[in-house]
Amino acid sequence: MNQIEVQVVFESVEQPERQQIQLWVDTALEDYERDAEIVVRIVDEQESAELNEQYRHKSGPTNILSFPADLPEGIELDLLGDLVICAPVVEKEAREQGKILSHHWAHIIVHGVLHLLGYDHIDDDEAELMENKEIAILHKLHINNPYIEVNDK
Known part of the structure; x- marks a missing residue:
């Protein structure tokens, strides 16, 4: 069974409950051969910006940062890594893109x-593969393709 630890550093009214996050993570990991442990940390814009600068050398907050576990050889743990999600950025993106907020949260978590x-x-082939995987996972959750513009429907 996949284990998640949800750390809520920033709280907003419409952010998902732990059980919802667990469902999204479990769905994304359906084809993964082992159980996994993931930390999901929900932060404000300041912490997101600081981490984005420190680890990606980019300024400003971002919707999600993924930190895969870097375990030494021979250490067998189920730890996959950490996801750091900036709730204000996710909420702003959903509004600007005309998306249902919970659907955007699901997409961001699946992406992470x-x-x-x-x-x-990084390159077009990898992007297409990743997007197709995201679309298939979100389809299982009854969420429409996030890459189709709302006006295109």
Whole structure:
């Protein structure tokens, strides 16, 4: 069974409950061969910006940062890594993009879990693979393709 630890440093009225986050993580990990442990930390813009600068050398807050576990060789733990989610950025993006907030939260968490599993979007082929995986996982959660503009529907 997948284990998540949810650390809420910043609270907003509409952020998801722990059980909802667990469902999204479990769905993203359905094809993963082992149980996994993930820390999900919900933060404000200041902490997100500080971590984004420190680890990605980019200024300003971002919706999610993924930190895969870097375990020494021979250490067998179920720890996949940490996800740091900036609630204000996620909420702002959902509003600006005309998306249902809970659907955007689900997408961001699925996106982060896939990063922990080694998926990336640095080049076009990797991006297409990762996006298709996200779309398939979100479909299982009855969430529409997040890459289709609301006006395109």
